[in-house]
Amino acid sequence: MASRPRSSRLRRALLTALVTASVALPVSGAARPAAVPAPAPADLGPLGAATPAALGARYAAGRDGIRAAGQAALRHGDRQRAASLRAMAAPGRHFLAFDGRDGGRTAEVFGDLSRAHRIAVLVPGAGVDLDHYARLRHGGEALLGELGGGSAVVAWLGYRTPATVSPGALTAGRADEAAPLLRSFVRELGAARPAARVALLCHSYGSVVCARAASGLEVADLVLFGSPGTGAESAAALHTGATVRAGRATGDWIAGVPHVELDLAFTTVGFGADPVSPEFGAEVFDAGDGGHGDYLEPGSVPLRSIAAIVAGRAGRHA
The missing domain is CATH 3.40.50.1820 (Alpha/Beta hydrolase fold, catalytic domain)
Known part of the structure; x- marks a missing residue:
């Protein structure tokens, strides 16, 4: 009989967890929207040595990928995503990797x-x-x-x-x-x-x-x-x-x-x-x-x- 109260407590704990997750909605925003298409990223391989030249090339490739994803978002009609990606592609931002899918x-x-x-x-x-x-x-x-x-x-x-x-x-x-x-x-x-x-x-x-x-x-x-x-x-x-x-x-x-x-x-x-x-x-x-x-x-x-x-x-x- 001792297992029944324990099982009940666990069920209540699970219910509490689900409710707590639900009240978190305003913290992170609504559920994610439908997928926005984006091209597959270029295969950049392992990171390698973090020299200024190597990182500069990596950042440039990331910027190219972001711009391509932004164009795909525009074609899809998602101007908000396109604007976000345009900001990400600004010269002062540096991405080691990017995949818009x-x-x-x-x-x-x-x-x-x-x-x-x-x-x-x-x-x-x-x-x-x-x-x-x-x-x-x-x-x-x-x-x-x-x-x-x-x-x-x-x-x-x-x-x-x-x-x-x-x-x-x-x-x-x-x-x-x-x-x-x-x-x-x-x-x-x-x-x-x-x-x-x-x-x-x-x-x-x-x-x-x-x-x-x-x-x-x-x-x-x-x-x-x-x-x-x-x-x-x-x-x-x-x-x-x-x-x-x-x-x-x-x-x-x-x-x-x-x-x-x-x-x-x-x-x-x-x-x-x-x-x-x-x-x-x-x-x-x-x-x-x-x-x-x-x-x-x-x-x-x-x-x-x-x-x-x-x-x-x-x-x-x-």
Whole structure:
């Protein structure tokens, strides 16, 4: 008989998680629109050495791909997407990779990657695509501004993120697809700048992606913020040599998501242990009192905390 109350509690927890995901709708915008066609990108091969000449050629190729996708969007009649892509193709913006298909894949660089001694890789969560990219870009710019010279930030939208209000945001399927792509990208980046200190910064559902990719990656820090959980029961279970750090703002709605995993007929729902709990074993940093989308706001407490981690200035309890 003892199993019935437990089962009831788990069902209530699942219902709470679904409701919490639903109230997140205003944070990330509505469900993604119908797909906008775009040409397949050119095969650029591995990143290679991060010299100014090599990066310049890579950025130029990315710009060409963005312009081609913009023309396809215009032919499709999507002027909003075309305008967004026109802004992305501006001479001052630098993309290591771009694919306009299926919501979009990008890797945008902020700062001088060829001279960076510190590199932060931002991995976004649910609801981010080419039509909801502005917050990711602003976060990258704000973090670079806080870090200053000798740093680079790469905003890695290298996977098809789940819609915020969807079963995909409560399961690890998209993260499992994304993990090998992130692992490959970070290794290429490390080979391009072998002396640089690399930190992996993982927001919301992005922390599930990072957890799946973490094992074997040579990064200094794995930073989880606004995380619903990782699918691992502890920092040690991530099997990474990086220092695992976690932060959650006091005003973040994700605190209300139950930290459970439910095995259903065809999938597992939920991501288990709370990364900021003592039992998880991460180094907890001060994330201030903002909301779920405020961690990289200019001048904010969490932005300063995260920048200190990237720069290697954070102590044991950043």
